[in-house]
Amino acid sequence: MTVINPLAREISAKVVYYGPGLSGKTTTLKQIYAAVKPQRRGEMVTLATEGDRTIFFDFLPLHVKEVQGMGVRFQLYTVPGQVFYEATRKLVLQGADGVIFVADSQPGAAQGNRESLADLRRNLDEQGIDVARFPIVFQWNKRDLGNVREVREMEEDLNWLDAPSFPTSATRGDGVLPALKEVSKLVIHSLWDRFPKVSTRRHSKPLSEGIEAEVAKVAREVTASGEFMVTGLDDEAEVAEPIVVNVPENALSFASLWEGEDAATVAGVEGCIRRGDHGAALQLAVSAMVELLETLPGTGNHASPMAKAALLGLDGREFLRFCRLAGLHATAATERDALFALYLLVSARLKASLV
Ligand SMILES: Nc1nc2c(ncn2[C@@H]2O[C@H](COP(=O)(O)OP(=O)(O)O)[C@@H](O)[C@H]2O)c(=O)[nH]1
Ligand SMILES: [Mg+2]
Known part of the structure; x- marks a missing residue:
């Protein structure tokens, strides 16, 4: 559902890696x-405890391609697999366009895989998603180990x-x-399915449909070309360590305005700012804002994000500034930009909680 991000003139899709812990x-x-x-990538952000396990999510923005002046971007997330993080999993799964289910091939993990898959199906079902038509791909992982189950x-x-x-x-x-290429392809296909008609309509159309027609065109072109992720790959990539954001227990934080795990994104943005990763903070804030506007109740599918922001009561000039920041390259973002994005995200979330 997080398809068009007009804040940055791009198609933005959310892919979630799901599966049991470890x-x-x-x-x-x-x-x-x-x-x-x-x-081609933004900063990878991990929200973890000191002990290194994911407690909220890992987040990796990828700029996949540019077609006809429109960016195609993927936001990759993982969920925490441990059973007790149910609320976080639901939150991260919200608005997903596709899922990669990472199963552990070891015999002892069979039951954990099954439970996690059942949990995924239940959560997708709760979101009203028809799993049979939803982009999903499986990874049978840890094949390098000696004692693994048969793929069949x-x-x-x-x-x-x-x-x-x-x-x-x-x-x-x-x-x-x-696996990622495959799910990207499925996601783009499903995107195309969703906007099949606008692209062929020639008559003048309402303003809000303009961008959908563009999306349809882009989706068609990307689908036709088949190759998808290829442009972003680097054969001789240096292995850079991702950022790990530790969430301090007693620090002053806007995240405290929300209950426990619902505070994850805000805590993530704050954590990035604290570390001086302003680009990552900005990207996370933008992605959270897009999602918030997408899922705003009572506005239907066709209201533009601008209209939704206005309905929500966000200040027009501030929102325009946010949109301008959304288009910034990660390395260009300053601390002021990141703090401003945090401020507007917090403000939007507070206003949304009144709806
Ligand atoms: N041998 C092997 N170990 C793996 C593989 N993938 C992950 N691991 C190990 O399994 C543990 C958990 O991995 P992690 O990515 O943190 O799991 P997560 O909880 O699903 O995020 C770590 O010690 C990894 O090194 C794999 O393909 N092969
Ligand atoms: Mg993890």
């Missing part, structure tokens, strides 16, 4: 981070849809890019 989701994202050219057995066990699947080793990086 199946290899964070490792997968780190490999993708390492394999993509720096100019895992297919029978988990892949009830006969969805595309890939044997992977996240630690070695094997198979993770093909």
